[in-house]
Amino acid sequence: AQSVSxxxxxxxxxxxxxxxLGCNYSYGGTVNLFWYVQYPGxxxxxxxxxFSGDPLVKGIKGFEAEFIKSKFSFNLRKPSVQWSDxxxxxxGHATNAGKSTFGDGTTLTVKP
Amino acid sequence: EAGVVQSPRYKIIEKKQPVAFWCNPISGHNTLYWYLQNLGQGPELLIRYENEEAVDDSQLPKDRFSAERLKGVDSTLKIQPAELGDSAVYLCASSLGGRVGNEQFFGPGTRLTVL
Incomplete structure (x- = not known):
């Protein structure tokens, strides 16, 4: 079974x-990891x-995440946050069969 | 490009009543997902369709929940009868195929309140 915390x-x-933002996963098979974001409304x-290749992944809006296999982690980073973040x-994690498991989420509040 | 459409956006019912949610995926997306999201938690998969076939319904409480995806496009999720614990947001998502690398596009969700 897979889990994400x-x-x-x-x-x-x-x-x-x-x-x-910290993220740890538990899964014995091939690792496929992602971050989703939900802006207000x-x-x-x-x-x-x-899903493979360079463990340092760059996403939209200046975000990046690093897959560290030895720590079972996939932490999300951004060097300088904005109010709009x-x-x-x-x-979350997805199996090769396409089944996705999400963590419980982290609410980020950026004060202007 | 239109996104995933869900209706209704909000639904309030009394316990033991039936309720149905509708989802229209992005055009051309053959994979459709229904998720349940409780307050303070992440989405939990209920069922996944590849075209009209349910390929993963292991988390669907089949005693009261049912789903269908006629013609491999729109989908309906039904609860009958609803219980207090079913109050949650029901999310629909679609993707271009069920391969693990394909991005899931989410709809706005239906917020269900069971009184």
């Missing part, structure tokens, strides 16, 4: 601060994904 339920930062949308962020 996100360490922080709510993170509050000031603009220009650096961001790192909007749909869930893909931020970035890792206020949203809920979901880490």
């Amino acid at each position: 996100q360490h922080n339920h709510h993170v509050i930062l000031s603009e220009a601060a650096s961001l790192e 909007q749909h869930l949308q893909l931020l970035l994904k890792y 206020t949203a809920e962020y979901f880490c």
Whole structure:
């Protein structure tokens, strides 16, 4: 069985601060990882994904994530957050058969 | 390009009543997903369709939940009878094929309240 855990339920930062959201997964097969974001009043949308190759993945809006196999982690980072990054962020894993499991999400509030 | 459409956006019913949710995926997307999202949690897969075939319904509570995807396009998710614990957001998503690398596009969801 696969599982995903996100360490922080709510993170509050000031603009220009650096961001790192933790994500750990548990799965014995091929690892396929992603981050989705949900801005206030909007749909869930893909931020970035890792399925193979370079473990440092770059996504939209300046976000990146690093897959560290030894730590079973896929943390999301951004060097300088903006007020518009206020949203809920979901880490997840998908099996090769296409079954997705999401974490419980982290709410990010960026103060202007 | 139109996104995934869901209706209704909100539904309030009394327990033991039936309820149905409708989803229209992005044109050309043959894979369709229904998720359940409880407050403070991430989406949980209920069922996944490849065209009109349900390829993963292992998490669907079949005693009260049912789903169909006639002609491999629109889909309906039904609950009968609804229970208090069914109050949640029901999300529909679609993708261009069920391969793991394909992005899922989500609809706005239907927020169900069972009284």
